[in-house]
Amino acid sequence: MATTPTPVGHPTAGSTPEIEPRALRRCFGRFTTGVTVVSYHVGDQIRGATVNSFTSVSLDPPLVAVSLARSTQACSAVADVPFAINVLRADQVDVALQFAGRTRPGLRITWDIPAADDEPPTLADAVAVFRCRPWRRYDGGDHVLHLGEVTAFEQRAGEPLVFGDGRFVSTGLPLLDGPMVLSLDGPPSPGWVGAAQRFHAMPDH
Template identity: 45%
Template sequence: MDIREYRNCMGRFATGVTVVTCKTDDGYHGFTANSFTSVSLDPPLVLVSVDRKTKAFEHLSNNSFTINILNEKQEDTAMHFAGRPKEKEPFTWVEGEHTVRLEESLAHIECVPWAEYDGGDHVLFVGEVKNFDYTNGNALTYFSGKFSTLSLGE
């Protein structure tokens, strides 16, 4: 199988854009992710898929994390956490009860560890939702290698 073409195929699925954040003894960390989904309402569980070769994997293992769903004005934030940092950070950290989040996100979902599962070259981290909040606005989306916006259509 041509892995690049497989990746291109998977890119045809439009997704929202999130930044997963956490804190460790050496500071605050985050990474851009679109492999995120709700798993269960009772108990409230979410899942994020993380490449085993990344520092994010090391930071998330057995650690609380926050899913920050980005709004249409946070493309620079998405790029910053995707490995293209800006000289001045285009976001503000906020301390939560269990970990850190990003200010001004469309929504944030703060989780404690629930389970970790083998997912091939990725690990599936399931978190139990402990806190969340959201606001109205347009979502930052990603489709076929490009950012776009999804409007509420009001």
């Protein structure tokens, strides 16, 4: 059934529509993302910031991008020092909140500290980590887009933490539907798999 989009501004001839920031932010939130912590050293201290504006950029050279608010300490800090992107596991909501400024008393965080001084610290329990060195920065309005060149990475077992519509969720079951379900990392699944999943999801009554 078709739905009618909710308007957030009505432009008049020759004018620019007014954008309401909170409404725009809610609309942005419809795009579900993973959750990461950007970690780095300031002197001998480990710092971090929770970020969901993260994406891969290039394989050659290996580049990733993270968007950081200009008002944050992380934004200026990672301009000149190596940093890491830590992809959080589904049960690491407390870690996400800790580095989002909502301190969790008693929370224990385990770090992997590399031997080299020019390598950033990483979260020991993240499902994936990317160690990076600063590559480029770009103006992004009230944010700065930081591109990092990946110098090392590691993938670990576990489901990633997901954020969408203003709340944390887990990935749950994969969406298996259609005559042949495509996979980038393996053979396609037959159509009966999707049918079985739909049957399993039916209510008991």
